[in-house]
Amino acid sequence: MKKLLFGLLIACFQYVKCDDPNIPIVITTWNFLNSTTKAWEVLNAGGSALDAVEQGASVCEEQQCDGTVGYGGSPDENGETTLDALIMDGKTMNVGAVGALRQVKNAISVARHILEHSYHSFLVGELATQFAEEMGFPIESLTTPKSKNLWKKWHNEDNCQPNFWMKVTPDPKKYCGPYSKSEKGYHQASTSDVKVDRYNHDTIGMVAIDKNGDVGAGTSTNGAKFKIPGRIGDSPIPGAGAYADNAVGGASATGDGDVMLRFLPSFLAVEEMRRGASPTAAAETAVARIAEHYPDFMGAVVALAKDGRYGAACHGIHQFPFVVHDLTQDKSRTEHVLCS
Numbered sequence: 065m066k067k068l069l070f071g072l073l074i075a076c077f078q079y080v081k082c083d084d085p086n087i088p089i090v091i092t093t094w095n096f097l098n099s100t101t102k103a104w105e106v107l108n109a110g111g112s113a114l115d116a117v118e119q120g121a122s123v124c125e126e127q128q129c130d131g132t133v134g135y136g137g138s139p140d141e142n143g144e145t146t147l148d149a150l151i152m153d154g155k156t157m158n159v160g161a162v163g164a165l166r167q168v169k170n171a172i173s174v175a176r177h178i179l180e181h182s183y184h185s186f187l188v189g190e191l192a193t194q195f196a197e198e199m200g201f202p203i204e205s206l207t208t209p210k211s212k213n214l215w216k217k218w219h220n221e222d223n224c225q226p227n228f229w230m231k232v233t234p235d236p237k238k239y240c241g242p243y244s245k246s247e248k249g250y251h252q253a254s255t256s257d258v259k260v261d262r263y264n265h266d267t268i269g270m271v272a273i274d275k276n277g278d279v280g281a282g283t284s285t286n287g288a289k290f291k292i293p294g295r296i297g298d299s300p301i302p303g304a305g306a307y308a309d310n311a312v313g314g315a316s317a318t319g320d321g322d323v324m325l326r327f328l329p330s331f332l333a334v335e336e337m338r339r340g341a342s343p344t345a346a347a348e349t350a351v352a353r354i355a356e357h358y359p360d361f362m363g364a365v366v367a368l369a370k371d372g373r374y375g376a377a378c379h380g381i382h383q384f385p386f387v388v389h390d391l392t393q394d395k396s397r398t399e400h401v402l403c404s
């Protein structure tokens with residue numbers, strides 16, 4: 065604590081006036097220290113918030129953070145890893161997003177290329193791969209021996225349990241597909257059947273503010289383990305996975321994406337801050353809105369105001385770690401918030 069106060073004092077003299085906003089700054093979901101440090105290096109060298117978010121999240125994609133970001137994680141029912149990512153520019157309100165991306169490792173960079181090199185905001189699946197190939201990204205398998213073994217165990221030993229099917233026959237609680245719909249069929253998927261935790265629905269979500277006060281936000285994930293092929297979660301959806309607006313700040317979310325995307329929690333957190341709420345209160349409101357309807361959901365929101373104040377809120381786990389780096393620190397710092 066003493067060190068932090070001393071750091072703040074030095075920063076006040078060396079870099080900013082004490083009443084200046086605390087920028088540049090970056091905040092990241094979970095304990096993704098290497099990504100945050102990379103983003104900070106970009107910001108500290110005078111780089112843009114968008115570059116910080118892209119390069120920071122790329123580190124997690126390369127390092128396969130928690131097995132839930134990047135290639136070789138969360139195989140779908142066919143054993144294939146597909147990626148979702150988003151990047152949003154709070155200065156222009158432009159968005160690049162990619163969903164169910166196949167055979168390309170650099171999901172957030174593909175999203176950045178959609179933002180920079182097309183009029184569109186969101187490309188998906190096989191045709192997003194085609195776009196990426198045209199932009200020069202290598203096409204390669206996202207399957208690894210680890211993801212292959214994970215899928216084999218799920219399919220051959222665990223009889224395709226858990227899965228995300230409902231009201232189909234044969235009984236998805238006992239058998240593998242293919243399934244067909246059945247009004248009298250079996251009802252399975254709810255959050256209590258499929259274990260939703262940080263190793264199943266984890267996302268790197270990042271919000272950065274650069275020295276010019278420009279806000280960038282972004283996400284990257286390989287989604288939900290054993291998802292139905294074609295599934296896209298909350299992470300690439302603007303306002304769900306992340307949102308940024310220079311006039312206010314930014315926010316990003318992680319957790320059970322199938323539920324969370326119904327509530328646009330990042331958008332809500334930014335709108336709450338616009339109405340004057342603190343980042344912590346804004347994140348709490350976004351999380352509480354979901355919990356009202358889905359008391360068992362697991363997820364978290366981080367929020368960053370344009371003056372560098374930040375906060376987080378979470379639900380369905382004991383506590384949620386997030387990482388921050390600003391001028392007062394020489395290392396990225398993990399903080400924790402207790403969940404509702």
Ligand code: GLY
Pocket residue numbers: 265266267285286287288296297298299317318319320321322
């Ligand atoms: N939050 C990541 C996902 O559910 O896809």
